[in-house]
Amino acid sequence: MGQRRPYPNHHRDGQSAQLWGRMPLMDDRLELSAGAGPYRYFDTSQAEAGGNYSNTHGWGAMFTLRAAYYFDNRWIAQMRLNRVQAFGGPDTTALLFGIGYQLDAPNGHGPRNSAPSRTANVTGNEVTVMLGTTVLNSLDSETNLATGVEYRRGLWRYVDFTASYLHEGGHVQSRRDGVAAQLWATRAFFDDRLTLGVGAGPYLSITQNDDLPQNRTGDGRFSGLVSLSASYRFTNRWLARLTWNRMVTRYDRDADIIAAGVGMRF
Structure with a gap:
């Protein structure tokens, strides 16, 4: 996730792994969910002493609320609110809108209940x-x-x-x-x-x-x-x-x- 902050000469992005809980509504067409997990960030900023810039690495936590609507043809429309609590850096909030596609065919309305299993390796x-x-x-x-x-x-x-x-x-x-x-x-x-x-x-x-x-x-x-x-x-x-x-x-x-x-x- 990339973040632009209202501070000059600053850019932060990073990765997060989250656990989610979800609530299906409207015959599984609408889903409300919440997730939380650690956030590893990479911040490029103006160097305080020596050099032109610095790459700062740190940890934080990311909390997410999501609302998604599932169409019959595998397409998904969603809205997501992310809150990042950074240890040693500014906290941020981001509101995102997007579309998605279910790569595995769903069992019915809404998301697939579980991923299909396989017996052979994906790669040789x-x-x-x-x-x-x-x-x-x-x-x-x-x-x-x-x-x-x-x-x-x-x-x-x-x-x-x-x-x-x-x-x-x-x-x-x-x-x-x-x-x-x-x-x-x-x-x-x-x-x-x-x-x-x-x-x-x-x-x-x-x-x-x-x-x-x-x-x-x-x-x-x-x-x-x-x-x-x-x-x-x-x-x-x-x-x-x-x-x-x-x-x-x-x-x-x-x-x-x-x-x-x-x-x-x-």
């Missing part, structure tokens, strides 16, 4: 070559070309493992080449044509050319990598993949790497 073996852009999480959001290669293997029905190489581009403030290992939670839809997944794991920088304050070059060797990915399988052999990566550093060089590519299944 895949190799994907990717091309995209790196966006440095600075106040100017500098961009550059990014490339990568990913090997993906299914470990269990809904769990994948990936080993990848990333080249983050050659911007004057941040140029990194490195390898990452991630575990993924993955689901397949539409007769296994479409897959969606979320992954996380460590990133090791092999080549690093960062303009770091106070010569803190050692801080950039290991980072975290959090990712969202979607793939579409055209045939039993070929697929297209789109992935958003968030590089989480300890030295004010967080970056978003958005890449798409073509892969082969075997």
